[in-house]
Amino acid sequence: MIVVNLDIMMARRHITLKELSERVGITEPNLSILKNNKAKAIRFSTLDALCRVLDCQPADLIAYTDEETDENQSN
């Protein structure tokens, strides 16, 4: 499963959702969808804009987790 760590990066850079949406050029509802892992896909242009504004790498924003491994560890 792909996990979006946008909220972690936003907290590190001390930036609100409203400010990020204004600087990236994406609406707040869409950024919220991305932040809450409800998005089905992300465009490279969006990833590029987020990395530029948050001064980070794509790997800081998106990560892969193995759902089965996570479930076994929690049990």
Next chain:
Amino acid sequence: MTHTKSRSPSGRRAALALSFGLCYVALAGVLLAAVFLDRLLSRYANLHYPSGWFPHMSRHALVLVLLYLCLAVAAAAIVCLLSLLFHVRSGTIFTAASCSLVTAIAWLVIAEGGLFALVGLTFPLSFGITYVSVTIGLCLLVVRGILKDATRIKEENDQTI
């Protein structure tokens, strides 16, 4: 480079208005037919003899019941069509609700064909209506499949940030 000609807003509004108008005319026709059906059937067909299947019932009554069922199914299909047009007007075409409405209209039209097949045992020309209804119903089932795919693609596109 391919260009797709999009309809102008006024053209779209005119097409929608025409569709709504035709639906309301069809619904009015169904209601009128329901009111005058008995009189019309008595005037143009002499069916006052026992029916083969139900000896206690005259052929006239049997055909009348079948035709009223046809009118009820037709009214239901027109109401579903009107709901679909409201969806089109509000711009929410590619939704699960629209797919359900198209499915309902398809099956209602096929059912209408089935009922007219029964009426065709008395009035053979009704088999023509059966053929047309079943064909339209099948076409609508194909359209339903296409609409389902389009809805899935749109949903995926909407959730692409």
